[in-house]
Amino acid sequence: MICLIDIGGTYTRIARSDDGETLSAVEVFKTPNLYKKGIEKISEATKKLEIKKPEFVACGIRGLLTEDRSMLQNDGVLTDWVKKPLKKDLEKLYKIEVRLENDTALAGLGEAVYGAGKDIDIVVYHSISTGVGGVKVEAGKVDQASMGFEPGHQILDIDRTVLGDDITPTLENLVSGTAVEERLGVKPKDIPQNDVIWDELAEYLSQGLRNTILYWSPDVIVLGGKMMTGDPAIPIEAIRRYTVDVLDEFVPCPFITVSKLGDEACLYGGLVLAQDVD
Numbered sequence: 001m002i003c004l005i006d007i008g009g010t011y012t013r014i015a016r017s018d019d020g021e022t023l024s025a026v027e028v029f030k031t032p033n034l035y036k037k038g039i040e041k042i043s044e045a046t047k048k049l050e051i052k053k054p055e056f057v058a059c060g061i062r063g064l065l066t067e068d069r070s071m072l073q074n075d076g077v078l079t080d081w082v083k084k085p086l087k088k089d090l091e092k093l094y095k096i097e098v099r100l101e102n103d104t105a106l107a108g109l110g111e112a113v114y115g116a117g118k119d120i121d122i123v124v125y126h127s128i129s130t131g132v133g134g135v136k137v138e139a140g141k142v143d144q145a146s147m148g149f150e151p152g153h154q155i156l157d158i159d160r161t162v163l164g165d166d167i168t169p170t171l172e173n174l175v176s177g178t179a180v181e182e183r184l185g186v187k188p189k190d191i192p193q194n195d196v197i198w199d200e201l202a203e204y205l206s207q208g209l210r211n212t213i214l215y216w217s218p219d220v221i222v223l224g225g226k227m228m229t230g231d232p233a234i235p236i237e238a239i240r241r242y243t244v245d246v247l248d249e250f251v252p253c254p255f256i257t258v259s260k261l262g263d264e265a266c267l268y269g270g271l272v273l274a275q276d277v278d
Contacts, residue, residue, distance in 0.1 A: 002274050003051045003094060005042065005059035006103055006266035007031060009077040009130030009178075010226075012038070014045040015267045020274055023267055025049050035084040043093055057094050058270030060103035061086065062131060064148055069100050077130055077178070099273055104133030105142050105149070106269030107224060107261075112137035114268045115260040116222045124218040125259075126151065128205065128234065129225030132172040136216045140272070152176070156207050171208040175201050175234070177227050193232035201227070201234045206242035213247065213254060224259030 002017040008031060015026045027045040032038045063075030063082075070087040072078065090098040108125030117123030117137065126134040132152030136143045143149075152172035163169050163183070173179045180188050184197070191197060209221060227234055236258050244253045261268050 001051065001054045002271065003046070003054040003057045004267040004270035005057070005090070006106070006270075007038070007059065007061040007078070007081075008103060008266075009062050011263075012041065012045075013263065013267060014042060014049060014051075015264075015270075016049045016051050017271060017274075020271065023264060023271075026264070026267070028263075031078070033078075033080055035078075035081045035086075038081065039089050039093075042090070046093065051094075054094055054096060056274040057090065057096055057098045058106070058273045059086070059090060059098055059100050060106035060266040060269065061100065062103050062133070064150065065100065065102060067147075071100075099270075101269075101273070102133070102135075102148050103127075103266045105135040106267075106273070107259075107265035108135035108137050108222070108269070109140075109142055109272050110261055110265040110268030110270075111222045111224065111259055113140050113272045115265060116257050117220055120219050122217065122219045123222060124212055124216050124220070125222045125224060125265075126209075126212070127225040128175055128177075128223060128227040130176060130178050132176050132208075132225075134212065136218065151208065151212060154208060154211060156204065162204075171205070174204040175208075175227065177225075180227075188227060189230060189232070191232060195232075198232060198234055199238050202238035203242045205234060205239055206246050209239070209243045209256065210246045213243075213251060217251075218254050220254055221256045222259055223256065224262070224265055228258055229262050 004015040006013040012031045015023045018024045064073045066073045072082045087100045104127045111117050112123040123137045134151035177188050
């Protein structure tokens with residue numbers, strides 16, 4: 001039995017796999033703002049899923065992890081989870097060593113092995129959701145990094161009139177669901193698909209993807225997260241068109257597509273980690 005955990009900025013998902021290849025059952029709940037409550041909810045979901053004596057536990061969580069991958073180093077959403085002993089508390093719960101990773105890194109791994117990037121050598125995954133994250137996966141392995149990947153925090157000084165002078169013009173502050181809600185005063189899911197904002201978001205995102213292509217040179221870019229897989233969503237056709245435009249034939253534009261695994265991508269990434277255990 002394998003236990004898989006995905007702690008996102010909005011929802012947490014706990015899954016059980018009985019065969020190491022598929023998800024046997026999944027529980028979903030809103031991620032509590034308070035760390036202590038979050039651990040309690042994870043424990044409750046674990047009991048509901050009848051996860052007992054798992055052979056492997058993988059947990060993905062949003063944000064920047066400490067160097068030893070034992071807890072959150074920094075995060076702008078799960079602020080009460082920062083510097084809390086997450087790995088230690090999960091190991092106390094499951095009585096086994098827990099593999100703690102960034103959630104986007106695991107989601108990218110899941111998409112590269114099981115999803116939209118399957119059988120492709122160099123896969124880049126970006127999550128456009130509560131925040132913006134990204135990872136490069138090569139030959140089914142997440143690229144090594146000393147501090148993890150945070151492409152959502154790249155500066156995109158496209159037009160200071162969009163965010164004003166008081167907000168840092170990062171990719172995350174331009175296209176994430178949280179940023180759109182703060183800027184417009186309405187949740188993205190309540191904005192009609194025909195509203196011009198969706199095309200504008202596609203154009204902003206293309207600027208970030210230009211950097212992704214020039215820095216990481218991927219064969220494919222997979223886009224996940226609710227801003228891409230929800231309804232409404234940032235239109236993939238517009239993203240492709242704008243990205244080709246901003247590259248201006250300097251380099252070819254790789255194929256850009258939408259996640260196949262959706263909300264379960266991080267959980268499938270955990271399955272990939274389990275398969276690498278001797």
